[in-house]
Structure formats: structure tokens, C-alpha cells
Amino acid sequence: MAKKRFFEVTKSFLVLIALFFASALFAQQNTMYTTMPNQFWRNVQFGGGLGLGFGSGYTDISLAPSAIYNFNEYVALGLGVQYKYLKQRDFFASHLYGGSVIGLFNPIPEIQLSTELEQLRVNVNLDGSNSNSQNYWNTGLFIGLGYRSGNATIGGRYNVLTDKNNIYGSAFMPFIRVYF
Incomplete structure (x- = not known):
């Protein structure tokens, strides 16, 4: 409920x-x-993230474009979409897709506070067994703090909605955010 x-x-x-x-x-x-x-x-800026990870039988590809509207030099609000493909050979393949709403606050030019509400659809297919495949929604609410220089921000964010079924390995995640 x-x-x-x-x-x-x-x-x-x-x-x-x-x-x-x-x-x-x-x-x-x-x-x-x-x-x-x-x-x-x-007042609109575009940016986002691109990720590629390859290892011994492991593939991780992600694409996350976003756009923000700067109301003034302190406050911005934006929307983003995300797609992620994960595969571990002989174990599973997973597709994650969804969207997010992000709010940014810059009390001084070098500091950026952020909140991000993320909603992702998770589809996991376990190799060799369709009965163990999973499809569900995952919600994340991230609170972040970063150091900003020009269009780039580096920092960390924490998922306050983390539970045992979370798709991420940890509630805390570092980030690099760039908007042009």
C-alpha cells in the first residue's frame, strides 16, 4: 500500500x-x-552520464542523459532518463530503465547539494531458468553533496530508501555530474 x-x-x-x-x-x-x-x-543545460565496464565474463553498459533548468544561480530542477545493461556470463542478464527528477542547490558556487528521485524498472533473466526471472520496480531517493568547478561536480550521494532488495551494492555512491 x-x-x-x-x-x-x-x-x-x-x-x-x-x-x-x-x-x-x-x-x-x-x-x-x-x-x-x-x-x-x-537557462537549460544538458548532461548526464555514460558508463562502460568490462571484465572476465562481465559487462556493464549504462546511458543516463538529463537536462536541468536553472531558475537562478542557486537553484536548478531537471529530468533524466536511464538505461543500464548488466550481464554476468553463465549467470544472468539484466536490463534497467526508467527516469529521475533532480533538484540542485548551490549555496555558494563551489558547493552543490542535490536530491534525486529515481524510478527504475528492473528485468533480470537468470541463465538456464525462466522461472527465476524477476521483473520489478526499484525506487531510490538520493541526497548528495559535491564540489563544483565550472560545469562539473564531483561528490557522493546516499540512497535513503535502501533496503535488502536494493539493486545497488551500497547506499552510498560517488558521482561525477557534468552539464553543458
């Missing part, structure tokens, strides 16, 4: 974000309409 409520809250939050951006774009006077799209896109 708690997960159902969480999904409802998440959907409501995403609808409010969409309404906010829609009202910001269309609430301007007609004289401002021609300059508004340019002003909007000046």
Missing part, C-alpha cells in the same frame, strides 16, 4: 512540474512571446 501511495505522489509531483513549465512558457504577454523561448533555452 505504501508503494502505491508513493507512485501516486511521484505522479502528482511530475504533473506539477509539467504545469509549472507550461504556465511559465504561456503566461507571458504577447510582446514577450517572441523572446521567451530564447530566454527559456538559455
